[in-house]
Amino acid sequence: MLTPDLLSQAVETLRRGGVIALPTETVYGLAANAEDELAVRRVFAIKGRPATHPLIVHVARAEELSSWARRVPEEARRLAAAFWPGPLTLVLPRSARATDAVTGGQDTVALRVPDHPVALAVLDALGGGVAAPSANRFGRVSPTTAEHVRVDLGDEVDLLLDGGPCTVGVESTIVDLSSGAPAVLRPGGLAVEEIERVLGRAVPVRTSATVRVSGSLASHYAPRAGVVLAEPSDVASRVEALRAQGRSVGVLGPPTIALPPDVPRYDVPEDPAGAARLLYMRLREADQRGHDVLVACLPRAEGLGIAVRDRLARAAAPRPPGA
Incomplete structure (x- = not known):
């Protein structure tokens, strides 16, 4: 349960450059203030994640798209209206607000609105975005409970918010709308068929693309076995x-x-x-x-x-x- 005191603690931790773990509907995320470069780099260090591997910026509402992206195509707005909050990430041309630490030095930024009351409460109270990859060691199995985060990361996280088991269980679907026709760069918790239904066109799945996105390496999500x-x-x-x-x-x-x-x-x-x-x-x-x-x-x-x-x-x- 997210009490007012715990919410205040989470927001204060983010504002002072700390790193928290919080639930979303997909998996638990390791979150830092997306506009604090040092905090974001700490996320990379905790995970053991390559600095060129971009992060997804989570925001509280679709209206924030235009402050993180310099151009928002009409199809991006249609998808956001249909599926946010939800397990959909949109890749768009970045604005000056999105730093190299978040984008991996690319000219694009990945954005989504998570569908979990704890995550949304934190984002709303923070008044900004958080960069939040999965809260586990890089390349390993993503966490879907708070206990998974404790086992993987221990006390390397400043605060862990327990929101119960994740209801979707796999990461968000990533759709590239940064240039030209839309394409799915990572299948995820939103079916491609649903995206095609809203856009009224076929949307290809391209797991090998020039735009780097989270979870796109050949070896990933791997157990020890x-x-x-x-x-x-x-x-x-x-x-x-x-x-x-x-x-x-x-x-x-x-x-x-x-x-x-x-x-x-x-x-x-x-x-x-x-x-x-x-x-x-x-x-x-x-x-x-x-x-x-x-x-x-x-x-x-x-x-x-x-x-x-x-x-x-x-x-x-x-x-x-x-x-």
Whole structure:
């Protein structure tokens, strides 16, 4: 519960250059005053995040778009009206208010209005924006509860606001409107089909683009265990092959998949939105068991299933040395 005293403490921490963790509907964010360059750089240091990797600026309302972006296309306003507050990030040409520390030195800024009462209360009381990537070590599984943040970051955060489990469970969908036709640069908690419905046109998904955005590296969202991807019909055979190699194996997927009774399983609903909501929680539970490999069943490539498949593909990608 966000009491008046706790809200005042959070805002004062941000104003003096501190870093807080706060809930959104997608994942918990590690937030700093977006106009305080030293505070933003501390976010990078806590996460171990490359300074060229841009951050998303969270604001309290869509009316603030024009103060952070020097140009706001009509399609951006339509998307903001339809989906904010919500799990949508818009990439636009930056104004002078957006610093290099937030944009990664690019000429664009990423903006969104989160759909969580705690985050919105903090933003409204602050009267500005916060730069808020996920509150975890860079490249690892994002946090969807306050306890996840405590485990990952401990006392490196000045204040942790507990707003309960995140209701969406994966990061926002990022849409580039900085030049030309819109394109999705990161699938996320808003289905591409919904964006196309509002814009009345097809919107391509381009996970490789000239504009750098959060969560776009090949290896990301990775648990400690190795991740092997499988279609539903192939899960059982992949498990048996890995066990024959002497591997400790767990399975992430819907409860309808038939497996030997001694195989640890981490169930997620068959519907894509349900799978998205529990994805990171189940990946963390699997890590606690210390598996060598987690066989992940791919959901249907529709709706939020596209975002889940994206996160699983990045979790399964070859990892940088030392990761």
